[in-house]
Amino acid sequence: MSFSPEWLALREPADAAARAADLLDPVRERLAGVERPVIRDLGCGTGSMARWLAPLLDGPQHWVLYDQDPALLDRATESIATASLPAPVTASAVQADVTALTAADLAGADLITTSALLDLLTADEVDRLVAACVEAGCPALLTLSVTGRVDLDPAEDLDADLAAAFNAHQRRSTGGRRLLGPDAVEATAGAFGKLSVSVRVSPSPWRLGSATGALTAEWLRGWVGAACEQEPALVGPSKGYLERRLDAIAAGELGVLVHHSDLLADPE
Numbered sequence: 001m002s003f004s005p006e007w008l009a010l011r012e013p014a015d016a017a018a019r020a021a022d023l024l025d026p027v028r029e030r031l032a033g034v035e036r037p038v039i040r041d042l043g044c045g046t047g048s049m050a051r052w053l054a055p056l057l058d059g060p061q062h063w064v065l066y067d068q069d070p071a072l073l074d075r076a077t078e079s080i081a082t083a084s085l086p087a088p089v090t091a092s093a094v095q096a097d098v099t100a101l102t103a104a105d106l107a108g109a110d111l112i113t114t115s116a117l118l119d120l121l122t123a124d125e126v127d128r129l130v131a132a133c134v135e136a137g138c139p140a141l142l143t144l145s146v147t148g149r150v151d152l153d154p155a156e157d158l159d160a161d162l163a164a165a166f167n168a169h170q171r172r173s174t175g176g177r178r179l180l181g182p183d184a185v186e187a188t189a190g191a192f193g194k195l196s197v198s199v200r201v202s203p204s205p206w207r208l209g210s211a212t213g214a215l216t217a218e219w220l221r222g223w224v225g226a227a228c229e230q231e232p233a234l235v236g237p238s239k240g241y242l243e244r245r246l247d248a249i250a251a252g253e254l255g256v257l258v259h260h261s262d263l264l265a266d267p268e
Helices: 005-018 021-031 048-056 070-082 123-136 158-170 181-194 210-230 232-250
Strands: 038-042 061-067 089-095 111-115 140-153 199-203 206-208 255-265
Touching: 005 048, 005 070, 005 140, 005 206, 005 210, 021 111, 021 199, 021 255, 038 048, 048 061, 048 070, 048 089, 048 111, 061 070, 070 089, 123 181, 123 255, 140 158, 140 181, 158 181, 158 210, 158 232, 181 199, 181 255, 206 210, 210 232, 210 255
Parallel strands: 038 061, 038 111, 061 089, 111 140
Antiparallel strands: 140 255, 199 255, 206 255
């Protein structure tokens, strides 16, 4: 579940613009009485979640960053240490498989965060993660999970076939793990519900267009490529499709909504 720093840097502005701002007020209220909240960021990548959220919270904070990739952890901790923030923010790194974390690992947290993680997990992994968050007794802000819906403007007939194949690819079995893909939001909300924890879900779509040409093109190549990997019959028809779409991106004539959802769960 490791991604290149280049891809993470390319998507960071779109992620920041997409995350559901309406979930921030409950988070701020929950942390209002905490002098120096400890925030555990699971699957931190290069630290984009901390760079987005830390300036939006009041006062000093300490972030504990979790990732399997030591190079990404180094980038994340360094970026926080050198960031210009309105209040002192410190960070420490933990190299770990986030699917194996327990409530004991999350103990002492005042907030748990993730970004673009849930759809990469299995149902069992989501259940374990949710149980650990609930047992730790702190809110969890889980952002940018794909929902399986993509809207392209202008539309083409092949859009629906590519979307269906891509969603099937997101739900594929790999290494003995069957990924949730676009079912992750419903599965996560359901897992919290089984433990009597309420969940707020808000939309957080990527809005791609002329201002995000490089990201839009890279996303499109990956979207079409995954769909064709899942459904080889799409390889032929997709060649002309991809050329047309890339030309439209270069001309600033293609708009894309990639739908995601953010979740906020609070045991209290």
